[in-house]
């Protein structure tokens with residue numbers, strides 16, 4: 513019923529070899545738009561030809577009412593006028609039909625990022641998410657014809673003497689794109705085109721024991737994923753900004769690490785939990801790892817060596833030379849405990865050795881005393897430290913500088929790494945929102961640590977960094993508030 517104002521393009525029956533379609537279904541697509549920006553411009557026409565092995569191609573096209581006026585120069589370029597789209601359906605009305613055509617197929621387009629961006633955004637406007645594996649025929653052309661001059665559709669049509677398409681209309685361009693792939697398969701052989709497409713699609717080499725459709729449904733939303741071996745405890749837990757992309761990257765031969773290879777040998781089953789955002793994913797990951805202790809979470813386990821340097825404030829009453837910064841393991845650290853007027857905390861550092869190296873560097877830059885920093889011990893009273901002997905210490909070790917003055921310089925030198933004060937009075941609640949998937953996660957924090965089940969989790973450097981970044985972004989909005997949305 514919505515095709516009432518849709519002119520049919522000339523029928524040219526393009527077939528693709530089944531050997532190529534063994535990779536999967538190919539949905540060739542082209543869109544016409546009111547402009548070039550997926551976020552603000554709208555679709556005026558969409559055409560799809562879907563190829564499946566052993567079946568006749570399915571052709572579908574429609575004009576779309578963009579809900580806005582088409583600029584005159586675009587009307588001239590595409591031949592699609594405001595009059596033509598006035599009675600056409602909106603994207604919302606055709607979205608289910610389009611989704612069916614595009615589901616479980618590769619999204620193939622010339623300059624696929626453009627078409628994919630528009631389709632994704634139209635679905636987003638309709639309150640739905642859309643994800644697909646896009647194959648760009650510009651890239652395919654570049655891969656197969658690296659020495660050719662230009663890979664625009666006009667150049668390709670001209671070079672390979674393809675003809676008979678209504679150019680700059682969606683179906684015409686879709687046909688031309690499919691005709692190019694068919695031509696390339698004849699020219700190079702199906703296997704070469706198959707290999708090039710596979711490489712461009714970054715097709716994951718799934719572990720044999722895993723069903724391929726078990727990753728087909730993974731959404732491209734933020735979240736946490738769990739890999740299981742033969743028993744009920746996960747062997748690996750990871751987080752992702754985009755679940756689908758991240759999980760697949762574990763199995764794409766380009767990026768497989770030795771750990772990925774071991775993982776994929778043991779993997780039997782994948783589970784995932786979408787979250788409202790990156791932040792929620794990070795916290796859920798930390799929580800699940802702590803709960804389930806997966807064997808392969810080596811990277812996360814390393815964080816347990818994390819810690820800080822603690823520096824006492826020296827005044828006349830506590831005058832002593834044992835004011836060197838001391839190591840404070842992250843597990844033992846609870847910010848806000850202890851009086852900040854007597855102690856400052858710096859870091860976080862990955863481990864004690866890293867902290868020590870950093871301290872040595874600033875000691876040198878600021879001509880601090882090796883004895884006072886605890887790098888060496890005085891053998892006698894007024895024993896000059898090694899830097900002092902080289903003229904590189906102001907001389908707190910020999911009484912040439914006061915302990916307070918030296919300590920103040922130490923604090924100055926370390927200032928860039930000082931842990932900021934927790935800007936809230938107790939626990940603060942954050943809302944992370946995902947408008948597209950209509951999801952809100954509530955996150956609670958206290959003293960830069962996540963709070964789960966009423967309990968403060970151990971300090972985590974990633975949580976800290978993310979929190980600080982978020983707060984910096986929302987400076988104006990959060991002052992005094994205990995509940996923040998972002």
Ligand SMILES: [Zn+2]
Pocket residue numbers: 880881882883884896897898899900905906907908909910
């Ligand atoms: Zn000294």
